[in-house]
Amino acid sequence: xxxxxxxxxxxxxxxxxxxxxxxxxxxxxxxxxxxxxxxxxxxxxxxxxxxxxxxxxxxxxxxxxxxxxxxxxxxxxxxxxxxxxxxxxxxxxxxxxxxxxxxxxxxxxxxxxxxxxxxxxxxxxxxxxxxxxxxxxxxxxxxxxxxxxxxxxxxxxxxxxxxxxxxxxxxxxxxxxxxxxxxxxxxxxxxxxxxxxxxxxxxxxxxxxxxxxxxxxxxxxxxxxxxxxxxxxxxxxxxxxxxxxxxxxxx
Amino acid sequence: xxxxxxxxxxxxxxxxxxxxxxxxxxxxxxxxxxxxxxxxxxxxxxxxxxxxxxxxxxxxxxxxxxxxxxxxxxxxxxxxxxxxxxxxxxxxxxxxxxxxxxxxxxxxxxxxxxxxxxxxxxxxxxxxxxxxxxxxxxxxxxxxxxxxxxxxxxxxxxxxxxxxxxxxxxxxxxxxxxxxxxxxxxxxxxxxxxxxxxxxxxxxxxxxxxxxxxxxxxxxxxxxxxxxxxxxxxxxxxxxxxxxxxxxxxxxxxxxxxxxxxxxxxxxxxxxxxxxxxxxxxxxxxxxxxxxxxxxxxxxxxxxxxxxxxxxxxxxxxxxxxxxxxxxxxxxxxxxxxxxxxxxxxxxxxxxxxxxxxxxxxxxxxxxxxxxxxxxxxxxxxxxxxxxxxxxxxxxxxxxxxxxxxxxxxxxxxxxxxxxxxxxxxxxxxxxxxxxxxxxxxxxxxxxxxxxxxxxxxxxxxxxxxxxxxxxxxxxxxxxxxxxxxxxxxxx
Numbered sequence: 001x002x003x004x005x006x007x008x009x010x011x012x013x014x015x016x017x018x019x020x021x022x023x024x025x026x027x028x029x030x031x032x033x034x035x036x037x038x039x040x041x042x043x044x045x046x047x048x049x050x051x052x053x054x055x056x057x058x059x060x061x062x063x064x065x066x067x068x069x070x071x072x073x074x075x076x077x078x079x080x081x082x083x084x085x086x087x088x089x090x091x092x093x094x095x096x097x098x099x100x101x102x103x104x105x106x107x108x109x110x111x112x113x114x115x116x117x118x119x120x121x122x123x124x125x126x127x128x129x130x131x132x133x134x135x136x137x138x139x140x141x142x143x144x145x146x147x148x149x150x151x152x153x154x155x156x157x158x159x160x161x162x163x164x165x166x167x168x169x170x171x172x173x174x175x176x177x178x179x180x181x182x183x184x185x186x187x188x189x190x191x192x193x194x195x196x197x198x199x200x201x202x203x204x205x206x207x208x209x210x211x212x213x214x215x216x217x218x219x220x221x222x223x224x225x226x227x228x229x230x231x232x233x234x235x236x237x238x239x240x241x242x243x244x245x246x247x248x249x250x251x
Numbered sequence: 252x253x254x255x256x257x258x259x260x261x262x263x264x265x266x267x268x269x270x271x272x273x274x275x276x277x278x279x280x281x282x283x284x285x286x287x288x289x290x291x292x293x294x295x296x297x298x299x300x301x302x303x304x305x306x307x308x309x310x311x312x313x314x315x316x317x318x319x320x321x322x323x324x325x326x327x328x329x330x331x332x333x334x335x336x337x338x339x340x341x342x343x344x345x346x347x348x349x350x351x352x353x354x355x356x357x358x359x360x361x362x363x364x365x366x367x368x369x370x371x372x373x374x375x376x377x378x379x380x381x382x383x384x385x386x387x388x389x390x391x392x393x394x395x396x397x398x399x400x401x402x403x404x405x406x407x408x409x410x411x412x413x414x415x416x417x418x419x420x421x422x423x424x425x426x427x428x429x430x431x432x433x434x435x436x437x438x439x440x441x442x443x444x445x446x447x448x449x450x451x452x453x454x455x456x457x458x459x460x461x462x463x464x465x466x467x468x469x470x471x472x473x474x475x476x477x478x479x480x481x482x483x484x485x486x487x488x489x490x491x492x493x494x495x496x497x498x499x500x501x502x503x504x505x506x507x508x509x510x511x512x513x514x515x516x517x518x519x520x521x522x523x524x525x526x527x528x529x530x531x532x533x534x535x536x537x538x539x540x541x542x543x544x545x546x547x548x549x550x551x552x553x554x555x556x557x558x559x560x561x562x563x564x565x566x567x568x569x570x571x572x573x574x575x576x577x578x579x580x581x582x583x584x585x586x587x588x589x590x591x592x593x594x595x596x597x598x599x600x601x602x603x604x605x606x607x608x609x610x611x612x613x614x615x616x617x618x619x620x621x622x623x624x625x626x627x628x629x630x631x632x633x634x635x636x637x638x639x640x641x642x643x644x645x646x647x648x649x650x651x652x653x654x655x656x657x658x659x660x661x662x663x664x665x666x667x668x669x670x671x672x673x674x675x676x677x678x679x680x681x682x683x684x685x686x687x688x689x690x691x692x693x694x695x696x697x698x699x700x701x702x703x704x705x706x707x708x709x710x711x712x713x714x715x716x717x718x719x720x721x722x723x724x725x726x727x728x729x730x731x732x733x734x735x736x737x738x739x740x741x742x743x
Contacts, residue, residue, distance in 0.1 A: 007728055009683065009689070011728065012693070012727055012728045012729055013693050013696065013723075013727055013728075014721050014723065014724065015721075015724075015728075016724050016726060016727055016728035016731055017724070019728035019731075019732075020728070020731065020738070023737050023738060024738070027737075027738070033737060034737075035728075035729070035732045035737060037686065037729060037732070037733070038686050039686070040682070040683035040684070040686055040689050041679075041683040043680075043683075045676075045679070046676055046679070046680060047642065048623055048642055048645075049645060049649070049672070049676065050618075050642065050644075050645030050646040050647075050648060050649040050650065051646070051649060051650070051673070051676045051680075052642070052646050053650070054676050054677065054680045055680075057680065057684055058680060058683050058684070061683070061684055089639075096561070144622070144623075144624035144625055144626075145625075148624070148625040148626070148628075148629055149625065175626075176580050176624075176626075177580045177622050177624035177626070179580065179622060180622065181621070181622025181623055181624070182622075182623075183619075184619065184621065184622040184623070185713075185714060186710055186711070186713045186714060187263060187619045187713075188262070188263050188266060188581070188619065188620065188622075189263075189713035189714065189716065189717060190263065190266060190267040190270045190271075190717075191263075191266050191270060191581050191584045191585055192622070192717075193716075193717035193718065194270045194276075194584045195580050195581075195584060195622070196717075196718065220721050221718060223719075223721065224714070224718030224719040224720065224721065225717070225718050227718070227719035228717060228718055228719050
């Protein structure tokens with residue numbers, strides 16, 4: 001199976017290790033991964049901040065780059081939800097504004113083929129034990145767009161539970177937002193920081209060494225909060241845990 | 252809306268103050284988490300919750316689509332039952348109508364059932380200006396009134412107060428308004444409730460005029476419905492000679508049968524009760540029973556304009572249960588006052604900028620008072636997609652566009668203060684459409700990473716003031732991929 005990796009602009013620029021982990025993991029599972037070099041950003045920041053017309057060309061660009069692939073896999077619940085939930089709305093909106101069906105038709109092919117990583121593993125590849133080894137105590141934060149946008153449900157937890165050596169600690173208030181919210185973190189930084197601090201304190205209370213999530217944007221905010229609060233805990237993307245093996249353990 | 256809220260700072264500034272107030276945050280956190288857990292339990296008991304939610308959404312959407320027809324039907328039914336219907340286009344008209352009605356009775360005081368609509372129009376202040384004193388009789392509303400405070404929650408207006416604060420307010424203020432608080436009042440809930448009961452009873456028995464809102468109005472029978480927990484509402488609705496109800500035009504349901512849905516979803520969503528303790532219904536006037544005069548003031552105040560907006564109109568489905576407030580992580584930290592409106596929380600963030608327009612600083616900031624986490628949509632018993640409307644209103648703020656104000660189509664200019672953001676968004680879009688330019692930028696960031704500051708200037712300071720910045724890696728992913736073809740050429 002040949003899939004396209006949609007890494008997202010944040011991961012490409014700031015978290016290349018997550019990208020390498022996805023490649024390593026999928027390759028190990030027999031998937032042929034390609035990284036279309038024309039990819040950039042799904043347009044979520046534009047869309048959610050109110051610049052929806054600016055987001056349209058980015059959505060078109062996404063379809064141009066990824067349209068020909070059998071499946072598109074992304075290690076981001078948020079960007080995955082953008083494509084799956086909001087691209088159809090963008091198409092619908094263009095129609096109601098009298099701009100015809102062109103945008104909807106352009107975006108339609110990529111929508112059902114886009115999968116968040118854990119969804120792809122469980123639903124498409126049909127695996128929960130990916131042969132990973134990660135001897136650490138981990139707590140999992142289900143990020144909002146993965147949880148409520150894509151409905152990832154128990155998939156990430158099931159994958160983590162199958163990891164050899166991993167002890168999974170339940171996170172109190174798991175389903176509460178961490179306070180990132182894209183430009184919300186800048187526009188309402190005080191509330192955002194208070195939400196982040198509460199999330200970090202809840203994570204700390206589990207005694208876990210690692211806070212895991214399927215979205216590096218949320219982890220960037222939480223990791224920055226941990227560093228400021230001088231917490232011993234580390235933020236780690238789920239892909240890096242699932243890619244870790246006894247032969248090549250993640251550091 | 253109420254003049255009380257004029258000149259409020261934008262949400263981020265108001266929220267900053269609340270976030271820094273440890274008592275307030277503690278009170279809010281305790282209250283919202285308690286009710287949140289109870290609501291989830293009350294909802295999970297109902298096997299057909301999803302169907303009830305969908306039925307509620309459909310009834311409201313149907314009614315809003317045919318609002319003109321149902322309003323006319325309601326007026327006919329109320330009139331036939333002996334009531335008098337008044338139409339108020341805005342807050343001033345509604346206040347004038349109510350003031351005149353009270354003056355005609357010759358009275359100078361009224362008792363009130365808690366009502367969002369009368370708060371929205373600032374009725375108490377308008378009556379006060381005409382020498383009429385309005386007594387709030389809902390316990391939490393009484394606390395707010397005695398404390399010369401503003402409500403900070405739709406259902407629990409005094410949610411930001413703890414027991415100790417309430418005791419102090421009662422002991423200090425009750426004598427100014429009527430029967431004083433008992434000597435040696437403590438902060439036990441039973442004693443506080445008894446003090447309020449004694450204080451209020453005197454007013455119920457004396458008042459000749461009652462003022463209420465309504466949770467629902469049934470078009471086919473002209474019946475109004477108030478759903479409450481304390482029984483004060485029933486006293487206000489039945490004891491006075493004259494009853495004046497001020498109700499938003501969106502509160503109509505077509506038929507009695509429709510109440511079946513909402514009398515299940517409203518109490519479970521709001522107070523986490525299977526059934527609310529008091530459901531009062533009244534239809535016009537009845538000889539020798541209840542008020543002899545009944546006036547219904549139908550309030551528009553921006554609702555028709557909101558109805559004209561295809562995306563935003565779903566906010567009018569709201570049944571004021573406040574489940575979205577209790578689950579909202581932003582409300583929990585910022586408190587209700589930061590929203591600068593009688594409607595706080597997620598629903599306030601989409602309702603107020605539609606009812607009042609996005610012209611003021613506070614109204615332009617409200618659509619951004621959310622991290623778009625979606626918890627509000629998930630709990631809403633009438634399925635208002637609050638995140639969708641927030642994004643819709645954000646677009647109105649930054650890009651302007653056509654809206655309906657006072658029945659006329661007007662074209663809004665983009666709100667001030669977004670020029671730098673707009674430029675940044677355009678630049679980002681350009682870079683994202685030119686992968687080569689993005690790569691050049693990434694490489695430059697990687698090469699200069701040793702010189703990156705630990706805190707950012709300008710808008711970035713909002714980030715680096717409270718959180719560390721992520722370090723920029725030595726090599727962006729796309730360069731690694733190009734160099735190694737995804738590890739196939741070595742260097743995993």
